Amino acid sequence: MRIATWNVNSVNARLPTVLEWIQAANPDVACFQEIKCVDEKFPREAFEDLGYNVETHGQKSYNGVALLSKFPLSDVRRGLPGDDADEQARYIEALIEAPRPIRVASIYLPNGNPIGTEKFTYKLAWFERLQNHARELLTLEEPLALCGDYNVIPEAEDAKNPAAWAEDALFQPQSREAFRALKWLGLADSHELGREPPGTFTFWDYQAGAWRRDHGIRIDFAMLSPQAADRFRAIETHRDARDMDKPSDHVPVVVDLDLEA
């Protein structure tokens, strides 16, 4: 079972790039973030033609997440529980009906900048809701992968130049603490399971030659329940995708699980 997560930064603006990558990587499941379109505008036929079932939780202009799967999807949940007034499309979850099923979520955590504003408050509140929901899901004691753009730099080694992020919402102590709290519930970071080296980044800004100078950060993760982590086989961070034509500012992260084991 190959599961990928990728913040595509507009699926329609980048459709040829995304299609080229997904055909080459051939994941069983793909979690997209920042599709930046409503459900009706998602180019579902292009992915269905490649053998994917498609479920989206879209929004006009901003945010929006999607789940694509070569296996049937069921038990689809759109939106993160815990705040009925939250209208931002940042969470979709489904059961992947493979021979050995796995529950997968595509997550787009709020950015939270600038700090000291209601945006940062919203980020922390969203993190707390995610903790609460993850706690519920973990009681199922089943294979589970919470994948996406977490918009947090967990450790200094997850940035080329940590000092440059000192005042940024992504590297605030409260953001990092919230991410650790999620981990300590019992979700393993695939990056650690795979022992990827420091300097394995998933995002480089479009500006100021960040890619050319490798001024990246690691903010896209595949978090695994014990039942999934036990079957972890490999992780690949597709750095080469940052050099494609019309690249996203994020690159895909791909994990392989041996669910038959």
Added chain:
DNA sequence: ATGGTTGGAAACCAA
């Protein structure tokens, strides 16, 4: 010192 979206210029959002 960019790029996407909206809306038909410049503002907002991204991280």
